Amino acid sequence: MRQIQIIITLSLRNVDSCLDFLGTLPKNIFFSPVSVSTALAALSVGARGETHRQLFSGLGFNSSQLTQTDVDQSFRTLLQTAKSDDTSKGTAVFVDNRFKPQPEFLEVLKQSYFAEGFNVDFTQTTESADTINKYVETKTNGKIDKLVESLDENTVMYLISYIYFKGRWETPFDPQDTREDHFHAPNAKVPVQMMYMEEDVDVYYDQAINTSVLHLPFNGTHSMLLMLPDDMARLENAISPGHVTKWLKLMESRKYEIYVPKFSIKTSYKLNNVLTEMGMADMFSGCANLTGISEGHQLAVSEVVHQATLDVDEAGATAAAATGFGIMLTSYVMYPVLKFDRPFMVMITERNIENILFMGKIINPNI
Numbered sequence: 001m002r003q004i005q006i007i008i009t010l011s012l013r014n015v016d017s018c019l020d021f022l023g024t025l026p027k028n029i030f031f032s033p034v035s036v037s038t039a040l041a042a043l044s045v046g047a048r049g050e051t052h053r054q055l056f057s058g059l060g061f062n063s064s065q066l067t068q069t070d071v072d073q074s075f076r077t078l079l080q081t082a083k084s085d086d087t088s089k090g091t092a093v094f095v096d097n098r099f100k101p102q103p104e105f106l107e108v109l110k111q112s113y114f115a116e117g118f119n120v121d122f123t124q125t126t127e128s129a130d131t132i133n134k135y136v137e138t139k140t141n142g143k144i145d146k147l148v149e150s151l152d153e154n155t156v157m158y159l160i161s162y163i164y165f166k167g168r169w170e171t172p173f174d175p176q177d178t179r180e181d182h183f184h185a186p187n188a189k190v191p192v193q194m195m196y197m198e199e200d201v202d203v204y205y206d207q208a209i210n211t212s213v214l215h216l217p218f219n220g221t222h223s224m225l226l227m228l229p230d231d232m233a234r235l236e237n238a239i240s241p242g243h244v245t246k247w248l249k250l251m252e253s254r255k256y257e258i259y260v261p262k263f264s265i266k267t268s269y270k271l272n273n274v275l276t277e278m279g280m281a282d283m284f285s286g287c288a289n290l291t292g293i294s295e296g297h298q299l300a301v302s303e304v305v306h307q308a309t310l311d312v313d314e315a316g317a318t319a320a321a322a323t324g325f326g327i328m329l330t331s332y333v334m335y336p337v338l339k340f341d342r343p344f345m346v347m348i349t350e351r352n353i354e355n356i357l358f359m360g361k362i363i364n365p366n367i
């Protein structure tokens with residue numbers, strides 16, 4: 001139980017940081033902290049040294065209190081208990097035919113992250129992207145069908161985590177009560193289909209941040225919390241795991257008239273910058289230490305992509321998300337390039353003594 005709590009806490013901690021970086025844009029935001037965390041934790045299995053330390057602290061862990069094995073076991077518990085009719089979570093690893101990761105790395109991914117393994121030919125960039133996208137599409141019941149846009153040709157491995165949730169409201173809205181109404185978007189009034197019910201619901205008004213919180217339970221163990229602030233920026237800056245705990249504890253059931261819009265949103269993010277800002281820069285650079293994946297190759301993370309969807313209607317809600325980590329060989333691409341393709345000077349000297357034997361300037365090598 002403590003382990004689950006660790007993960008939930010860290011997921012929310014990631015909400016903080018991610019909101020900081022994604023939240024400044026005046027557009028819809030929706031993502032799955034647990035999907036990102038799962039993929040980061042799976043990657044940390046193969047990370048060493050400073051790269052590992054950065055991943056651990058980005059995930060909200062303290063290396064002097066938790067070992068990689070503790071973390072692996074927590075995720076094992078999380079992914080195991082998540083399996084039910086309406087929720088599925090998991091990971092997969094796509095490995096290039098000619099690339100041989102450390103067997104221990106794949107073994108931990110299989111045992112603790114229930115990773116499914118596939119061999120692909122990453123030199124066929126279009127086909128291998130299709131293979132990954134088809135897999136994610138199947139696992140998210142068609143909700144996320146193009147996670148990978150294009151693949152770097154030096155990709156040797158692609159790590160995926162996905163989550164799919166479909167819940168029915170414990171108390172559904174009556175479609176007959178749904179009416180066209182207006183939604184006050186930042187710069188416009190937009191039409192929406194507004195659902196309605198008059199029911200005993202759990203509500204909490206958080207005076208410290210002037211926010212009303214509505215708790216809509218799904219039939220089962222999941223819930224949706226909807227937060228309506230007077231000032232969105234204030235809520236975004238304040239929200240923390242402590243708030244969620246407090247709200248759930250202090251909620252009171254009262255009869256309310258509830259209006260919630262029906263909507264479907266889809267988001268797509270490239271997280272390289274967000275994760276770099278969160279202190280996980282090394283994995284993207286020539287300093288990446290992924291020797292737990294392969295000792296013989298210099299590897300780095302080429303891209304982290306995340307997509308999510310949310311559909312809310314009278315019957316319930318469906319949410320899906322997937323995170324992908326592209327891992328590539330950097331031997332070819334990380335060397336700085338120096339190309340003498342414009343006029344240059346040349347010198348021939350004797351080493352150790354500053355004796356210039358020849359010197360010249362080349363402005364056209366063809367003449």
Ligand SMILES: *[C@@H]1O[C@H](CO)[C@@H](O)[C@H](O)[C@H]1NC(C)=O
Pocket residue numbers: 048049050288289291
């Ligand atoms: C990776 O980290 C390990 C453990 O700290 C260290 O022994 C090794 O030298 C590092 N390798 C590279 C390539 O940085």
Ligand SMILES: *[C@@H]1O[C@H](CO)[C@@H](O)[C@H](O)[C@H]1NC(C)=O
Pocket residue numbers: 062063064065
């Ligand atoms: C990590 O844990 C150690 C020992 O419990 C503690 O001294 C240290 O302050 C913690 N570090 C962080 C960043 O929380």
Ligand SMILES: *[C@@H]1O[C@H](CO)[C@@H](O)[C@H](O)[C@H]1NC(C)=O
Pocket residue numbers: 207208209210230231
């Ligand atoms: C909350 O709303 C009340 C009443 O509108 C207002 O007086 C107060 O300043 C608000 N508090 C914050 C923290 O925004």
Ligand SMILES: *[C@@H]1O[C@H](CO)[C@@H](O)[C@H](O)[C@H]1NC(C)=O
Pocket residue numbers: 168169170171172219220
């Ligand atoms: C909730 O789940 C129970 C048990 O699966 C089922 O009997 C009941 O009809 C469900 N209620 C709704 C509103 O879906």
